[in-house]
Amino acid sequence: MASSDDISAETPPARPAHRSGVTRRTLLAAGATTAVGIAVATPALASSRPSPKLPDEVFALGVASGDPLPEAVVIWTRLAPDPLRLDGTGGMPPETFPVDWEIAEDELFQKVVHRGTWPATADDAHSVHVDVRGLRAGREYYYRFRAGGQISPAGRTRTAPVPGSRPARVRFATASCQRFTDGYYTAYQDMLRYDPDLVFHLGDYFYEKDNGAGPVGRQHLPIGECMTLPDYRVRIAQVRMDPDMLAIHASAPFVVTFDDHEVSGNYAGDIPETGQGADATVEEFRLRKAAAYKSYWEHMPLRSAQRPSGSDMQVYRRLYWGKLATFTILDTRQYRSNQVTDADSPEAYDPSRTILGAQQERWLLKHLKHTGASWDVLAQQVPFFADPDIGHPEDKWDGYRAARENILRGMAANPNCHPVVLSGDIHKHRAADLKRDFSDPASKTLGVEFTTTSISSSSRIGVDEKVTAKFDPVPETPHLRFAGNGRGYVTVELTPGQLRADFRAVTTILSTSSPSSTVASFVSDPVRPGLRRA
Template sequence: MVVSRRQLLRYGVTGSVAALVGVSAVSSARFPAPRRLGELFSLGVASGEPTPDGVVLWTRLAPDPLAPDGYGGMPLAAVTVDYEVAEDERFAKVVATGSAVATRALGHSVHPEVTGLAPGRWYYYRFRAGSEISPTGRTRTAPAPGSPTSRMRFAFASCQSWSQGYYTAYEHLSAEDLDLVVHLGDYIYETSWLVARRGAAAMPPQLEGEAVNLAGYRLRYAQAKAEAPLQAAHAAFPWLVTLDDHELDNNWAGPHPGLGLDVYRLPPLYRRRKAAAFQAMYEHQPMRLAQLPAGPSMHLHRRYRFGDLAEFTMIDTRQYRSALACGDGKAVTDCADRFATGRTILGAAQRDWLVDGLASSPARWQVLGNQVAMAQSDYDPGPALLLGTDAWDGYVADRNTVLGAAADREAGNLVVITGDRHENYVADLRRDYSIPESPVVATEFTGTSITTGGDGAEISDAGRALLAANPDMKFYNRQRGYARVELDHQLWRNDFRVVPYVTRPGAPVTTLASFVVQNGVPGAFQD
């Protein structure tokens, strides 16, 4: 079942669309929780989208999260879910309370948007449904707009195929001293190509094959969010989340389906599939009402500022992009189409919004939450350029516009954080790669996967070729893990945190390498 905004208006459970989608209840009517179904809060709790006066809270009622119909074992009836926010973990000083209505229409998920909190401080929160109380989560508001902010720490992660490994990296991430986590996409995978988890139970039949409808996508989110390490990371910090391709379909591009030749490439079925994928994403992430999908459309580009220190701009490189150039995204040579001025990875409206924001923000660091590699990535050390067209290499005009604007408008210190590649990279970004002497205008840190690709290795033949072919690439590694960032007004420090294996649990974490960017000096160097 995919729910449109028009359909939501017809449900009328409490007389409020906001209540119906689990934002906040505005009616005195209460809907009792079911009894004796199992653990209602089996998927944990989360928070996200922090502002100076509030955050979004999230949970989903799912006593049987892998029930084949995708409804999590919940009955038809709506349920009132209460929440409270406190300054202390014992909830002795509660500062905000409220209720949201969990309905079947959105998988019994709730997304209350809490306001009225103090800026730049930690809070604790929990939910109650009937007599059952959720685990406690911890969250943090952003500093006041423009306020002096001396330091910030965050981590970014991506690409967490459940079938290809254990979420050990999240055990370590949840123990870090962070203010925020940024997830850059591929939170789920629409299909399981390889089950590499040693000792794992057989894949339930309802999770075999490929997700193409709402039940299928819900089950893949439930499978991921049932994992204790991921629950711990969500409960420890607020998150900013976007998507890449596998939340829907491998290598999809705007109105164009991804790889494969199945029936869901037909336009009406593809739009229905997209709507289902977007709804499932909203149901399972701490997102605001502004991100509630409208059928096959979801507003994902948005900004969040942290005092005078950093502004996070989350972009969407999937929904508005032109079709892939010269094939299906695999590396190609002599692809003239990638230079076409009409080709876009952002869409005109989002591109203008991004460029204007880079110019107007007073923050010291501009952090661009990006899905696919922005730096030119030549896979051939010889004279030919061998480039993949699923990344920004396939959309040269947009890349030149964004990086040119950053240079022309002196948009602070631009640092791009990227997922997708299942590898750790550091690369300087040039204004125009067709001009060898083009200046460096920004830095890109590409983070590896949480699990995708299995155990990985410190380096590979492909990595050696990339380093040899790309002088602006300063580091390569293909182990699993996440990136940890600490920034102040003078320095950005990026630590690559890696685990030696993921196909079995219990791996330790180490900092493999650290790179820094200095205020006012584009480009990175190893610390």
């Protein structure tokens, strides 16, 4: 079986004006009326065995897909008729239940290409992670599940192009930071209209702390800070049940990585930083991480290679979109040295300190040395560019300057490396040039970085959500080309000769729907790296 690190890709069929069958209209209608994603006709799934009796509404958490390869994609669901039950069982009996699945070339499931059965066990919270193999490259597929006579909503996904091919384009969106209590996830409604091939979620999918009822009355469950496996299961399930989350997960494959709040705010390796349990021993914190990582894997469309082993979970990995783009997904949280107290201190330049860990850094540098794709996309959590004015710079790459220098040196050494860094975390839009030396404006521009604002997270509700845009905002950091406020996400379209990024923002997260707009657009190209306003 090939791994994601072995796969290249190929040209998908030309994109029609809208994808066949399921349109943006049906996706939006399904998210608004049924809260399950895609509304399609669902004739009975074939099943050769009688199903055990299950509670009603076992597919309350919907469906999802992720990590597409040319011949494979992961499809996911979880049996949970009562996802917010505080014991973390989702309201399921402790037995193992067979779950039938099928994947088809059409939304009516008249052209089923593969089907099978997955044992949903209580140990994995009755989650289902099917790594469907034997698919055709660069194709759109539809999938669904059946258990106990109940049929799940249908999901739509696609495979990566044929290895070695040069696709005409790929379109993706980036998202980050979605505290449930701060407001509604209205940005995902706009993202559905964009109809991305992929969605990169860069961390803080949920928040472990409980900040009380928010401005729209959304209250975290369980009440209090998450510490145990049932706690984390309920908190992440609460986010998964949101109608806009159900709809966007059902519409496109996700590529996910976690940041800090999926475990503990600003933690570093085995060191908790803030909140309850900040004085925990290493062993106590590892037990908490093990619970958090297990729950995260149970609720995400990830392969068995990402299944955690205790307090270790390898989420760094690589996917390919033919010769057009390489997607390297990084983990800047699990292997890092502890944060310094001041990002300008000599300690921040200490070469023994790391943000990726030695093994992951070597793996990344080896790729940068040999890459030949049109674009090298690094999907990771915290801003890479230098900016002492962003909050808590010691928690970003600014606090790990020797480690950042290693990566910049690796990028600069290969003239065929065309880096595009994706980041989140700071709840603000940012666009930056990647300079060989951030302290020297005249130094070579190696690539570009796009930092997405939050989906909902905001420290000052009603103030931070105001949409603002400043271009070339700070003379002291000329590589920073755009700074924006508001809630939203970033879209990126890559072709062999050009990149285009649009920074999207919604008007409000205090209503279940919102107008949206593009507040800034930039282009770049491999020959002339650097941002130009579109």
